[in-house]
Amino acid sequence: MTEPPIRERKRARNARKADDDPSEQSSKSPKAEQGSSTTIFYVVGAAFVGLVIYLFPEFVKTLLEPWIEFSEPTLPGYNPNLITDFSADVPKRDAIVEAFKHAWLAYERDAMGDDEYHPISQKGTNLTAAGGIGYTVIDSMDTMILMGLTEETARAREWVANNLSFERDANFNTFETTIRVLGGLLSTYHLSKNDNLYLEKALELTNRMMPVFSTKTGLPLSNINLGQKIGVGDADNNNLVSTAEVATLQLEFKYLSSVSDDDTYWKAVERVMQLINSNHPTPRLASIFMNPDNGQFVTSDIRLGSRGDSFYEYLLKQYLQTSRTEDIYRQMYEESMEAIHQHLVKTSMTSHLIYTSELIPERGPDGDMTWRLTPKQDHLVCFLGGSLMLGAVTTGALVDKVSVPPKHDELSPTGRRDWKTGVELIHTCMETHNTATGLAPEIVHFRIPSDKMDMGGIAPNDWYIKGARPGAYPPLDARYILRPETIESLFIAYRLTADKRYRDSGWKIFQAIEKHCRIETGGYASVINVDELPVRHEDKMETFMMSETLKYLFLLFSDASVIPLTDYVFNTEAHPLPVFVPSIRTGFA
Ligand SMILES: *[C@@H]1O[C@H](CO)[C@@H](O)[C@H](O)[C@H]1NC(C)=O
Numbered sequence: 001m002t003e004p005p006i007r008e009r010k011r012a013r014n015a016r017k018a019d020d021d022p023s024e025q026s027s028k029s030p031k032a033e034q035g036s037s038t039t040i041f042y043v044v045g046a047a048f049v050g051l052v053i054y055l056f057p058e059f060v061k062t063l064l065e066p067w068i069e070f071s072e073p074t075l076p077g078y079n080p081n082l083i084t085d086f087s088a089d090v091p092k093r094d095a096i097v098e099a100f101k102h103a104w105l106a107y108e109r110d111a112m113g114d115d116e117y118h119p120i121s122q123k124g125t126n127l128t129a130a131g132g133i134g135y136t137v138i139d140s141m142d143t144m145i146l147m148g149l150t151e152e153t154a155r156a157r158e159w160v161a162n163n164l165s166f167e168r169d170a171n172f173n174t175f176e177t178t179i180r181v182l183g184g185l186l187s188t189y190h191l192s193k194n195d196n197l198y199l200e201k202a203l204e205l206t207n208r209m210m211p212v213f214s215t216k217t218g219l220p221l222s223n224i225n226l227g228q229k230i231g232v233g234d235a236d237n238n239n240l241v242s243t244a245e246v247a248t249l250q251l252e253f254k255y256l257s258s259v260s261d262d263d264t265y266w267k268a269v270e271r272v273m274q275l276i277n278s279n280h281p282t283p284r285l286a287s288i289f290m291n292p293d294n295g296q297f298v299t300s301d302i303r304l305g306s307r308g309d310s311f312y313e314y315l316l317k318q319y320l321q322t323s324r325t326e327d328i329y330r331q332m333y334e335e336s337m338e339a340i341h342q343h344l345v346k347t348s349m350t351s352h353l354i355y356t357s358e359l360i361p362e363r364g365p366d367g368d369m370t371w372r373l374t375p376k377q378d379h380l381v382c383f384l385g386g387s388l389m390l391g392a393v394t395t396g397a398l399v400d401k402v403s404v405p406p407k408h409d410e411l412s413p414t415g416r417r418d419w420k421t422g423v424e425l426i427h428t429c430m431e432t433h434n435t436a437t438g439l440a441p442e443i444v445h446f447r448i449p450s451d452k453m454d455m456g457g458i459a460p461n462d463w464y465i466k467g468a469r470p471g472a473y474p475p476l477d478a479r480y481i482l483r484p485e486t487i488e489s490l491f492i493a494y495r496l497t498a499d500k501r502y503r504d505s506g507w508k509i510f511q512a513i514e515k516h517c518r519i520e521t522g523g524y525a526s527v528i529n530v531d532e533l534p535v536r537h538e539d540k541m542e543t544f545m546m547s548e549t550l551k552y553l554f555l556l557f558s559d560a561s562v563i564p565l566t567d568y569v570f571n572t573e574a575h576p577l578p579v580f581v582p583s584i585r586t587g588f589a
């Protein structure tokens, strides 16, 4: 892509300014002095016209517009027929609300208060034998409020007031508890116009969780015993902590500090970011494990899927959350996006789909470490398309107010690069919905020449579900567990472009969910193989169905004044938290 040099861009802007100032307009026709020679007249005239064109290219262009068509450089995904329209699509939006009620009312009928719901057996279960912690109720509440379901909200509030307890002597995952329960309490606190009940519960939960930070370095342990208030390491992984898990607590803890005026929470999670910043090797790709004893990254897989994903998401969102006052997060984000483009973004063999790979460390026979590139993309990575587009119009903006959709000249070169990759990744994620059900699998692999799959001539063109064989039980990769990530990206892309095609894609996914995941008696279930008809169900409705998948769909079909992206950051469980100007002095750079 060719880009105009900076100087030229500046000139174009000045020219626009001159346009508005009548005193500077140069449309007065040149007054030819009485000259003895017409040649001089023409030369002076031509020089003058040349000068006008040189000084005011935009103005001249405007004059010539009716006769000559100028082609502006456009960004990828640019739709020449776009009519920007952000008004709600009421019938579709109402259909999403109906789906939410279908899910919630079944849960409330069969399992109110239990952590998780199984719609086929119509039963609930808790995460531990010690009793529930409101996993489903609290994760769903802000969606209810946004949908205007006041009666459901009132009943859920009663449950929180009378039945919710964190006095549970068992281990809970620090990260999951933070993003679902703490995040849900905080966004509900905000959306309920500061109903103190939710803030009190958020403070109680967080105070019980604080002991996880009592390690040598301050990197939080993976689990918390909420009853005993003791941090517990992850024995399955040598007590290491996962990068995304320690770096995906910050939006919640910082917001809690800002509304409670207690900077303890803020300092604990900022310390994590400081460690990551100082110990991060270049290129800035995050291995998925860190050592809480020395604060170092441990040589382990590098990926944008599980245990990696939301680390990158929160770099950008931490920068946005505090009103772009903390430049360190923009720097960390930009360095990471640079590294992702250099090392992980790849193009598929046949249709040239953009996708992301993983890097797996391997020790060779001589003991040397090498990195093997694996063309595996989790459904989880589909958050990245929207995230890159959001980063492009914020960290990559050259103007205060970027247009909808952004114009080529409003973005920096890296902003344009990120926009392009974002648009293309969403396209790829939509391509992975080309299955028998129209649902995307949990994990796809992309073809690379060295996979030697072409032998029978029946190999897939671009991507496939690994381990899927006719007659065999479907691999875990083939499941659709009601994940939201593609829809999340479609929602962000729609808000940044107003392009109806993103709504159309979201509607297609919703219809596939209705057709294949909806359980007649109530609720939605996971599908065991997206490429098999009729589908087989797994008896589970993940809590993110109500907190994320249906919320992002609802927002996709709502008008753009509902949770504007300029005023909110979504935590990684889709709980919207307001952007604020920090009063606590921050920044470690
Ligand atoms: C889950 O925990 C709550 C609170 O202790 C309890 O009332 C409920 O019966 C439990 N549910 C199940 C299915 O065990």
Ligand SMILES: *[C@@H]1O[C@H](CO)[C@@H](O)[C@H](O)[C@H]1NC(C)=O
Binding pocket: 112, 113, 162, 163
């Ligand atoms: C909530 O607590 C009230 C009062 O203790 C009790 O009557 C009710 O059954 C509880 N509800 C649930 C769903 O556990």
